[in-house]
Amino acid sequence: MKKKKLGLVALLFFFFSASSAFSSDFIVTPPPQSMDKYYSDSGKVSEWVAQMRQMSTAFSAIYVNLDKKNWDLAENKSVVFAESYKKASEMIPEWEEEFDLKAANELKKSILAKDMKKLGTASEALGKTCSHCHSKHNTSVWARYHWPSTKTIKVLDPLDEKELPYGVFMGKLSDSLKRISVNFEQEDFQQAWRSLDNFKKRLISLRSVCSRCHVDEWTKGSTSVKDFFVGDDILAVLQEIKKDFATGEPSEEVFKKNIDYINKRSCKTCHLVHQPVAAIQQTWQQKDPSTP
Ligand code: HEC
Ligand code: HEC
Ligand code: HEC
Secondary structure, eight states, X not given: OHHHHHHHHHHHHHHHXXXXXXXXXXXXXXXXXXXXXXXXXXXXXXXXXXHHHHHHHHHHHHHHHHHTTOHHHHHHHHHHHHHHHHHHHHHOGGGXXXXXXXXXXXXXXXXXXXXXXXXXXHXXXXXXXXXXXXXXXXXXXXXXXXXXXXXXXXXXXXXTTEEEEHHHHHHHHHHHHHXXXXXXXXXXXXXXXXXXXXXXXXXXXXXXXXXXXXXXXXXXXXXXXXXXXXXXXXXXXXXXXXXXXXXXXXXXXXXXXXXXXXXXXXXXXXXXXXXXXXXXHHHXXXXXXXXX
């Protein structure tokens, strides 16, 4: 009987730590400035993340030991947990109310008293504080501290021979891609060929910006980030288009298929990865230009 109950507690814990609590109006505001100091050394694990890990391990250790009916160790871990939970609650004053220190204390007491009912209630309350704060704040913390801004990134435009802001360069890249299709549809294949060369130059130039953010390139294996979105597969497709042009009677079907490939594998996939955060950051900057 007792074993069954313990299993239930463990289940409860995992249920609440896995479930999310997004509210219908999901607003992504910049994290409190008091958080900046925990992320000031980008080469090190943030002190906030380190605290989370320590707290999380202690929290899980409670249930692992309860499951093994090791009450003493479970009690010991609940003390460690309560301390690290309290410490976390003091790190960012603006978020103090996201923590339930009373429940952490109740958890400790319930284990000491071997009171399963209280234990369940306290676990549930604590688990909710984790998932509530994560669903409310993780996205903004990631956008703020884990994602470099495009604001300061300039891209060399090989045609204008100018350093352009990222967004402006994107406009040019997009323009040169569209020109290929416009020229093709008007059956001006010579001009389409030239537009294609221009597009290719710009695409290759884009390769130089990856390392602005992807500082420590993948060291394991031979794959590089630049194999994605701006890789040799895209250049090969451009070559295929040219080959078809060279026949003098290029096929519309082949052309469409190749342009679709570029739209999908270069532009769209890269946008799906990189644009949402860039949009969040830009909204913050518009509201408050001092935001990094
Ligand atoms: C007041 C808000 C808040 C509360 C409460 C909170 N967390 Fe977090 N936690 C965060 C934020 C924000 C991050 C993201 C940090 C980052 O990625 O830089 C995070 C990240 C984590 C991580 C990932 C660390 C990593 O390795 O990247 C774990 C694990 C974690 N929290 C566990 C917990 C547990 C368990 C609880 C409840 C007992 C909890 N957290 C309560 C805000 C909170
Ligand atoms: C403004 C900063 C920024 C620029 C510029 C940038 N990226 Fe990223 N990219 C990121 C961040 C942040 C992630 C999330 C994961 C990470 O940190 O690696 C990411 C993720 C990725 C991923 C998913 C897998 C991975 O490596 O993490 C790929 C692939 C990728 N980028 C390719 C590129 C390529 C190719 C370029 C250049 C053409 C590029 N990125 C330019 C910031 C950037
Ligand atoms: C390295 C990833 C990446 C690749 C590859 C990429 N883009 Fe972008 N693009 C972005 C990001 C990030 C933004 C938002 C940047 C900003 O506004 O600072 C963006 C923005 C844009 C914009 C909006 C510009 C604006 O500010 O109004 C257009 C249009 C665009 N891209 C077209 C394209 C086209 C067309 C391609 C394919 C040929 C392409 N992009 C390839 C990352 C990429």
